[in-house]
């Protein structure tokens with residue numbers, strides 16, 4: 001019933017997909033983080049049923065229970081549904097957190113490279129940035145010890161590198177932040193594409209934790225706005241819900257509630273098949289990509305972070321070579337502050353093998369120039 005149905009570029013373009021229509025038509029598009037895979041049939045059927053009945057709605061019991069069931073089934077976490085709040089989108093929720101907790105840009109730490117969307121919701125020039133290298137945690141300790149920090153924003157699984165912060169790292173993070181009274185904001189939108197053990201941060205017993213989630217990535221539904229967040233802080237939850245009212249957004253997107261409930265209760269096996277397919281794509285890339293393009297198989301996400309420094313070309317040349325051949329990737333400069341050099345690009349592998357083969361052929365051709 002819930003087979004994987006790949007979408008052809010023509011179908012995606014006709015369906016107003018940003019991936020294929022942004023700025024120009026791109027036949028070989030690997031840049032944006034959405035999938036060339038149709039939403040599972042069970043969700044399509046539930047949406048078709050709901051589409052005749054689209055009045056105002058509210059967040060109902062089975063929506064919350066589905067979320068709780070998913071956390072138990074996929075991550076072995078007992079989630080109290082009282083910790084769940086609906087929110088229009090992940091980026092909106094993070095932005096609201098910053099406002100509601102009165103966090104100035106200078107008082108927040110992020111790890112670099114960072115998801116490019118963050119640069120739209122706060123001032124990247126002012127935020128404290130720590131390189132995501134082997135010493136990220138000691139850098140963080142030093143920065144927090146220096147004082148004046150109110151929050152750390154982590155992205156786990158990490159976009160763009162694919163790193164998953166393991167239990168020990170999260171435990172150290174929680175210990176450090178709880179001693180200093182610092183909030184931990186964890187963007188876990190990619191959690192369903194974890195290829196090794198993933199620990200949701202909400203499983204830690206610390207009040208000042210907020211984690212952000214959505215079925216947008218999981219079931220390829222980003223075009224239907226909607227997300228949810230989890231927090232151990234009752235006070236923050238109340239505060240957020242009030243502010244949603246003030247923004248005139250208290251009524252949820254009913255279609256997103258339906259997608260979340262059906263996805264989390266009926267599409268477990270579908271997600272497993274999609275993950276297996278994507279992981280085989282990783283392996284295929286590993287066996288077939290020119291060795292001058294270096295990468296490691298990611299712990300999580302469906303994207304690959306590729307180091308092209310051995311080609312000894314600038315990002316401008318990379319971009320020109322790709323676009324001449326109708327191919328597009330997400331350039332490394334999108335994930336660091338504007339003035340910094342980054343000889344990486346991100347490749348989205350949530351696509352069918354034939355498209356991947358065409359992409360590899362092209363990348364290999366110009367790697368041999």
Ligand SMILES: Cc1ncc(COP(=O)(O)O)c(C=O)c1O
Nearest residue numbers: 033089090091115159189214227
């Ligand atoms: C890490 C991360 N956070 C947030 C988002 C955007 O989520 P939303 O559309 O719910 O704001 C994305 C989308 O690519 C993402 O990769």
